[in-house]
Amino acid sequence: MDVAFIIETIIKIVVLLLVFSALAGFGTYFERKVLAFMQRRLGPMHVGPYGLLQIAADGVKLFTKEDIIPQNVVAPIFKIAPVITAATAFMAAAAIPFLPEFTLFGYTVRPIIADVNIGVLYVVGVMAIGLYGPLLGGMASANKWSLISAARAASVFISYEVVTGLALLSPIMLVGSLSLIDMNNYQSDSWMVWSQPVAFVLFVIAAFAETGRTPFHLIANDHEIIDGFGTEYSGMRWGLFFIGEYANMFFISFLTALIFLGGFGDGSFLGALALLGKVAFLFFFFLWTRAAWPDVRPDQLMWLCWKVLMPIAILNIVVTGFVVMFKG
Amino acid sequence: MSMEQFQDRNVGKQNYFTVDIEDYPVTGMDKFRRVAKRTFRGELFVGLWVVLREMFKFDIHTVQYPKEKLPIGPRYRAIHQMQRLWESGTERCIGCGLCEKICISDCIRMDTRIDENSRKEVTEYSINLGRCIFCGYCAEVCPELAIVHGGEYENASEQRAHFTLYEDMLTPVDEAISGKQKEFPGFGAITPYEDERVKKTPLAY
Numbered sequence: 001m002d003v004a005f006i007i008e009t010i011i012k013i014v015v016l017l018l019v020f021s022a023l024a025g026f027g028t029y030f031e032r033k034v035l036a037f038m039q040r041r042l043g044p045m046h047v048g049p050y051g052l053l054q055i056a057a058d059g060v061k062l063f064t065k066e067d068i069i070p071q072n073v074v075a076p077i078f079k080i081a082p083v084i085t086a087a088t089a090f091m092a093a094a095a096i097p098f099l100p101e102f103t104l105f106g107y108t109v110r111p112i113i114a115d116v117n118i119g120v121l122y123v124v125g126v127m128a129i130g131l132y133g134p135l136l137g138g139m140a141s142a143n144k145w146s147l148i149s150a151a152r153a154a155s156v157f158i159s160y161e162v163v164t165g166l167a168l169l170s171p172i173m174l175v176g177s178l179s180l181i182d183m184n185n186y187q188s189d190s191w192m193v194w195s196q197p198v199a200f201v202l203f204v205i206a207a208f209a210e211t212g213r214t215p216f217h218l219i220a221n222d223h224e225i226i227d228g229f230g231t232e233y234s235g236m237r238w239g240l241f242f243i244g245e246y247a248n249m250f251f252i253s254f255l256t257a258l259i260f261l262g263g264f265g266d267g268s269f270l271g272a273l274a275l276l277g278k279v280a281f282l283f284f285f286f287l288w289t290r291a292a293w294p295d296v297r298p299d300q301l302m303w304l305c306w307k308v309l310m311p312i313a314i315l316n317i318v319v320t321g322f323v324v325m326f327k328g
Numbered sequence: 329m330s331m332e333q334f335q336d337r338n339v340g341k342q343n344y345f346t347v348d349i350e351d352y353p354v355t356g357m358d359k360f361r362r363v364a365k366r367t368f369r370g371e372l373f374v375g376l377w378v379v380l381r382e383m384f385k386f387d388i389h390t391v392q393y394p395k396e397k398l399p400i401g402p403r404y405r406a407i408h409q410m411q412r413l414w415e416s417g418t419e420r421c422i423g424c425g426l427c428e429k430i431c432i433s434d435c436i437r438m439d440t441r442i443d444e445n446s447r448k449e450v451t452e453y454s455i456n457l458g459r460c461i462f463c464g465y466c467a468e469v470c471p472e473l474a475i476v477h478g479g480e481y482e483n484a485s486e487q488r489a490h491f492t493l494y495e496d497m498l499t500p501v502d503e504a505i506s507g508k509q510k511e512f513p514g515f516g517a518i519t520p521y522e523d524e525r526v527k528k529t530p531l532a533y
């Protein structure tokens with residue numbers, strides 16, 4: 001492996017980490033603002049113009065707060081759990097093409113860290129490992145609320161992993177490749193969402209469960225006033241959970257846009273802009289539903305997953321299979 | 329609106345109506361049907377539309393508190409004020425001690441003496457706002473309309489005991505003489521147009 005490739009990869013990794021950590025911060029800001037506007041409030045207003053520096057203030061707070069390891073927790077696991085959430089979120093990003101190829105100072109940059117040929121499988125798999133963050137964190141916390149939340153997290157993730165996988169199977173069957181770039185190129189004439197609307201809906205529903213966003217926000221259930229598995233965390237460890245959650249939201253938005261909504265199209269500048277626009281809309285959709293929809297109970301969530309979504313997903317696969325078989 | 333319908337307690341005669349609650353589904357199929365109905369009737373999209381509409385209308389109701397403040401009602405019971413008589417500017421308090429006596433949290437402390445004109449005069453008067461529960465009894469009992477509740481409600485302090493003295497509460501004398509003292513600044517003072525509202529004490533049984 002030549003040195004240039006290694007340096008390039010390292011630069012890409014650093015850029016990705018910085019950009020998405022910052023975006024996670026901006027994500028919290030947008031979330032507060034959008035939720036506030038939808039609820040006829042103003043949201044953060046006092047730190048900086050229109051509250052923009054609130055992100056910096058929050059960052060300073062998170063970094064300088066005392067890192068409390070409570071008594072009776074299983075310290076090594078307690079400490080590592082938030083890292084798992086954040087790390088797996090970013091690891092999953094390795095196989096996502098964030099932009100089409102572009103040329104910078106005569107050097108062709110491919111904004112994907114590793115175009116592995118099992119891209120989708122890798123991304124979905126690594127994101128699923130993120131489950132261990134809330135699960136271990138909650139279980140190690142020596143707090144009953146955290147424990148209950150960890151149990152909810154485990155049940156939600158395990159069931160929705162199934163739906164994610166099954167929903168993605170039919171687009172994969174159509175494309176015949178697991179690489180996200182191939183998926184993107186497959187949609188040059190017509191978006192996947194038109195040929196696989198059911199899979200799209202299933203995947204979006206599963207994405208909400210996977211990121212623990214509002215209709216399925218019962219993992220860190222804010223309505224209990226406490227923060228679910230994050231109850232015992234403070235300072236930057238808690239912040240890592242947050243960065244993980246928001247980074248996951250961005251990455252899932254990228255995945256959805258790439259697999260179902262045409263991605264970056266032909267790779268032109270406009271295509272790149274379109275991809276960012278789609279991601280922005282999907283991210284906005286995450287916030288939008290949070291303002292509009294109620295949460296479901298864990299048992300309803302399980303019911304929905306195993307008795308409704310999974311059968312539909314399997315039917316969808318069977319039908320897709322037949323179509324692929326008979327139409328070639 | 330007349331009080332009639334509130335006083336009529338004969339349930340069944342008024343315009344009550346029972347809310348139409350559907351039976352809860354029991355079987356799995358019924359549950360599924362309900363989910364399907366709710367899913368495809370588009371209720372979720374109505375919700376999305378409503379919040380989006382509010383966002384674009386941008387009809388914000390936030391009060392940015394330290395910069396803007398909502399007006400409070402004149403009968404709000406915040407920090408006390410001591411009033412003066414209008415033309416002479418004399419202190420209204422006659423040192424009767426009723427407020428000290430009635431205060432249920434025992435936070436008024438006062439001292440009086442007889443002055444040269446054989447009038448009672450307040451020498452010391454303090455309210456411990458750390459104990460005051462702002463019940464308004466002192467203002468209600470005061471025979472001279474001297475102590476009233478003002479509108480100053482921002483009284484966070486670093487200590488539990490927090491005293492306000494007579495001089496702090498008293499209207500400045502020039503303000504009273506020039507007629508700038510607000511006559512209805514708060515609970516305990518007479519409300520405007522009190523003359524029209526006053527009724528004869530009904531003596532006939």
Ligand code: SF4
Pocket residue numbers: 430431432433434435436455459460461462463464465466467
């Ligand atoms: S408001 Fe109530 S508690 Fe406060 S000084 Fe007056 S009587 Fe006492």
Ligand code: SF4
Pocket residue numbers: 420421422423424425426427428466469470471472473474475
């Ligand atoms: S404030 Fe009123 S009740 Fe209290 S001593 Fe003075 S006149 Fe009496």
